[in-house]
Amino acid sequence: MEKDPDYRAAALIVGVTGMVGLTLAEALKKPTAPGGPWKVYGAARRALPTWFPSGLLDHFIAFDATNRDETLQNLSPIASNVTHIFWVALQIRETEQLNITLNSTMLTNVLAAINSASDPQLRHITMQTGTKHYMGPIFDPSLSTQLVPHEPPFREDYPRLPYPNFYYALEDLLATYSHSFTYSIHRSSIIIGASSRSLYNTILTLSVYATICRREGLPCRYPGTLYTWEHFCDMSDARVLAEQQVWAATTDGAKNEAYNCTNGDVFTWKSFWKVLCKVFEVEFVPFDEKDKFDFTELMRDKGRVWDEIVEEHGLYKAKMEDITCFEALQTVLHFEFQHVSSMNKSREFGFFGYADTLKSVRIWVERLRQMKIIP
Known part of the structure; x- marks a missing residue:
């Protein structure tokens, strides 16, 4: 696909049919979106559901990111256009070790496909993770009874816990690409949003x-x-998560950092x-x-x-x-x-998005x- 001079940036949202994927597409398509106007590509494993707003995406791509050849085939036509990746996808299996393998494979395949362009334009990737970063693999039955989480409120500078965690693996994978593009990590709390395709809703x-x-x-x-x-x-309104991710992707002083992202209340x-x-x-x-x-x-x-x-x-x-x-x-x-997570670092870097959680319940x-x- 040829570059479109009508757009300043092109986003690939991986996991676009999830709670945050939907709000990211809506945020990027606003006339006032930072860094815009944006061309928005959306990707998911399955076809768009009937509830997904028609016309919200410039182009939708369905493919299995665990399959390297399928990923390359579907993403290579847009590889030279994509300037930003918004990663809000995940797959969950029975053990955390399987989660590490599966999710690392997905990210590796997508990055390889985008970087396959003769002149790749990728500048930044936002990675959504969560508070399991501070608690350990709470849904792995073989490990959950052993976990000793950090003391709340959770802070971004806490050391990693001594348990396998696919969030850690994805962060390490992004760090290996630091010479090629910038990144930001966004650690959500319990997400509140609207989708039939989000695993934890x-x-x-x-x-x-x-x-x-x-x-x-x-x-x-x-x-x-x-x-x-x-x-x-605390919770994370999907709109606040989208706002923080777009902010980090377009603010020079916010890059190559990890941020908690909650509504700012309890x-x-x-x-x-x-x-x-x-x-x-x-x-x-x-x-x-x-x-x-x-x-x-x-x-x-x-x-x-x-x-x-x-x-x-x-x-x-x-x-x-x-x-x-x-x-x-x-x-x-x-x-x-x-x-409960601390939002102090996010505020210190200049992000002040917030939501009233109890009002969010009614809205969503x-x-x-x-x-x-x-x-």
Whole structure:
């Protein structure tokens, strides 16, 4: 593809159908986007879902980044155009060692394809990771019971933990390319946004849970502990993440650094639960430590109920197990520490984006409804 003189920069968003991929495309296509006007290429493993806004991308490419030949074949036509890569993709397997192998392979293949151009233009890559950087592989059953996380609030200058972590592997891989282009690392908290294609989607998981509770007349009980109910947590609005990534990609003094990215506030799950219940018009049930239940087990057999809801409301057709993460959320809601990150470094470098988390809940639930992912 020939270079387009109407654009100052060309972005390749890898993982464009996820929560942050969608908001990145929207942010880059704003007339006021820093570094713009942007040509935006979007990439994902599967075809665009029906809820993805038509016309938001200049070009969409579907390919399997774990396959080197397929990646080269699909990206070589645009390789000489791409100036920035926004990496918001991930694949998760049973063990962290498999995660390291798989995700490193994906990044290696994409970088090799873009750098295959006779005159590569790649200037910067933003890499989204998360607070697992400070906690270790919390979803690896062979390692999760051994983990000793850092003390919160998490800070970017904390040393690495002595456990395998695919975030570390990706950071090290980017560092080997430091002579060719700049990069920035963006460590999100629990992401709140709208997509049916994000592996860990807390707000969609809770939306499905509340919707089923309302339909079946079940109490919308909090599936965590008294500690997480009462103590502080933080989240990352997908819009704030996109804003920070575009800022880092276009600000000279922000490059080659790692940044936490949260909304800048904290909340308790008790306050979050009150908002959730109000939005879904279910009764708020105060947490009762005596009323123990297995969240994952409760929802295991609710797939049929969700299928009925999808059919009745004409929703985007997706199986409940493909759009929820009950087991992962149950792990988060049983943390024995406050899940909070410091935003001081980000502010010191000049990024001041923020969001009110409890207002974000309403905004993103409404967006999920508009997208016909939930009723």
